[in-house]
Amino acid sequence: MNPTIKDVAKKANVSTATVSRILNGLPGYSEETKKKVTEAIAELGYQPNAVARGLINKRTQTIGVLFPDVSGMLSSEVLEGVERAAHDAGFSVIVCNTASSGSRTIKYLRLLQEKRVDGIIFASENIKDEYAAIFSEMKVPVVLVSTESQKHTLPFVRVNDFEGAFSAAEFLIKNGHCKIGMIGGSFDDPIAGVPRMNGFKEALSKNGIEFEPNMLVANEGYRFNDGKNSLPKLLQQFPEMTAVFAASDELAIGAMSAAHEMNIKVPEQLSIIGYDNLKISEMCYPPLTTISQPLVQMGEKAGEMLTALIDGKEKTAESIYLPFEIVERLSVINRCKQ
Amino acid sequence: MNPTIKDVAKKANVSTATVSRILNGLPGYSEETKKKVTEAIAELGYQPNAVARGLINKRTQTIGVLFPDVSGMLSSEVLEGVERAAHDAGFSVIVCNTASSGSRTIKYLRLLQEKRVDGIIFASENIKDEYAAIFSEMKVPVVLVSTESQKHTLPFVRVNDFEGAFSAAEFLIKNGHCKIGMIGGSFDDPIAGVPRMNGFKEALSKNGIEFEPNMLVANEGYRFNDGKNSLPKLLQQFPEMTAVFAASDELAIGAMSAAHEMNIKVPEQLSIIGYDNLKISEMCYPPLTTISQPLVQMGEKAGEMLTALIDGKEKTAESIYLPFEIVERLSVINRCKQ
DNA sequence: TCTAGTTACGTAAACGTTTACATTATACGT
DNA sequence: ACGTATAATGTAAACGTTTACGTAACTAGA
Secondary structure, eight states: OOOOOOHHHHHHHHHHHHHHHHHHHHHHHOOHHHHHHHHHHHHHHHOHHHHHHHHHHTTSSSEEEEEOTTTTTHHHHHHHHHHHHHHHTOOEEEEOTTTTHHHHHHHHHHHHTTTTSHHHHHHHEEOOHHHHHHHHHHHOOOOEEEEEOOOOOOEEEEHHHEEEEEEEHHHHHHHOOEEEEEOOOTOOOOOTHHHHHHHHHHHHHTTTTOOOOGEEESSSSSSSHHHHHHHHHHHHTTTOOOOOSSHHHHHHHHHHHHHHTOOOOOOTTTTEEEEOOOOGGGTSOOOOOEEEEOOOHHHHHHHHHHHHHHTTTTTOOOOOOOOOOEOOOSOOOOSSSS | OOHHHHHHHHHOOOHHHHHHHHHHHSSOHHHHHHHHHHHHHHTTTTOHHHHHHHHHOOOOEEEEEESSSSTSSSHHHHHHHHHHHHHTOOOEEEEETTOOOOOHHHHHHHHHHHTTTTEEEEEEEEOOHHHHHHHHHSSEEEEEEEEOOOTOOEEEEEEHHHHHHHHHHHHHTTTOHHHHHHHOOOOOOTTTTTTHHHHHHHHHTTTTTTOGGGGGEOOOOOOOOHHHHHHHOOOOOOTTEEEEEEESSHHHHHHHHHHTTTOTTTTTOEEEEEEEOOOOGGOOOOOOOEOOOOOOHHHHHHHHHHHHHHHTSOOOOOOOOOOEEEEESOOOGGGGGG
């Protein structure tokens, strides 16, 4: 099969220990033997076996990442960041698509445990007690991205959704809108659902606008079709609305699509602001003004935190809120300047 | 640390061999001992160590997937399919982002070799000789997805781009268009560039339309901005155009965006057809008529082929062209019915 | 010249499995 | 009662590394 360290040792007339030392840059060999060994390695085309290494070192240089939805645009940007950071730190990443299913998540966690990954990144989903139990059983570092848990104290990297939503709503207000509706997520979603709705309400109230239930329509999910269906509903219960805050870009673009179909001009008749700054948000027409979550940077940061934890560089990781940003494009109009 | 098979054996008063047999469903133990062992496993919370297993079995139950662009929408859909198929067959997947860089690709390949993955899926990129050399050196199955190589005979799964492009152009013709332009990829891209341009030309010529160079603008890439920049150019060199075929959905949507800005109505004044059927294609306005590549299915099929090859179920894999499909939405108008 | 320290190695155990082979007990046919 | 096939189990080697420990040679200081 593949040549092993023994073959190299034999060819170079040294012991496997010496070869290993050379391979790992440990002290204890002469330049002369190093040369012999290096030549033997080249001649044989020797490649160290990471599996054997992993067995003895109890380190696989591999991390696992769990997403509810691998092909989602949000997940894929985060993944890019994670992969980059992991690879830069010498780790490979195994992707797992939980499809938001509890049982799948647990299966994957068990699998990662068997594979002896050195750490785990858990994205965009609520941490059930069951998961947390497995985490601590596994005794590997875990970092959360785009989610958090106050019950189970795990380090996370995300943006402050309350403030992001607050800023979005306030941005509309500053642009002269006072009849503002919201297309939100789910009341059952403590991560992206509730905080964004609360931030919205808070912005209204801080600016002397009283929130009324008819200004909001909530959704199970955050998808295009949810947004597309929500706009007509919202418009019906809140006809005087001049601007909408959508809790995700997909929702916003869905709303925009509905507006097109209803012959409502965006932004002239209706301003729309989204949340996420996915790649598509600059591709739609008009380009979407939105709250930017630095997704790949979040993934990257999470990857860095995790690998630092694994390498013991950090004892405990400090959770961080990454700054969001309002990226102004063309879907919001300033009513004052009209 | 974690309990090992030895701990289980001791607790159950049997040998490790027996435990192993029970774990792997091999014959040779009584119901009674099985019960003892199962109990011991449960009490200790024993989890087999896949690393040790991998060492002796020379199988890691892991495959590697290389993408030029992990967060690209195309890649991420393919990844979803691959992950699903792999997982169903008992494999984990390691993702690698080559960023279209040769040196990164090679580094990753070496890494996967060290990690002793059981197989490789290579997506969307041209196979350089150097890669092929490593493939054969690694002696693991490789399957290509969304690319192919006639020089190095590797199994692939993709759609026939020539025919896809041909159908797209012919679809426009059948809808009464005869002044048709194309926003294409690169002449240097033998995978998605040349075949799509040729398919386009062939459709014209088959229908008695003579192709002129001014009907085409080529691009380095397939991105939104390429499309956005290309439309004005194309319109300038081919003003009588009533329809465009774009070699990717991103190009098409970029073109649509440019049309919006130039106050050209889609599809009333200009019909657009894309290629890929990404998720965004139904989110833009008007929803994009496009050639559907079954991306997740392609990933899935590739994953199935690879795992079958690994498990030795298939000796050699048959390359396949998956069928494309024209998905009609609203970006193309029928001129005959006007 | 002797001792102590350093350098350059080699030996062998260990990591946690699987599995070929050996061993024992059991049942069965005559 | 005896051999034999079968079932149940154990022993130990093997997978390819790393590393604690041992040893021999050499250097340097007195």
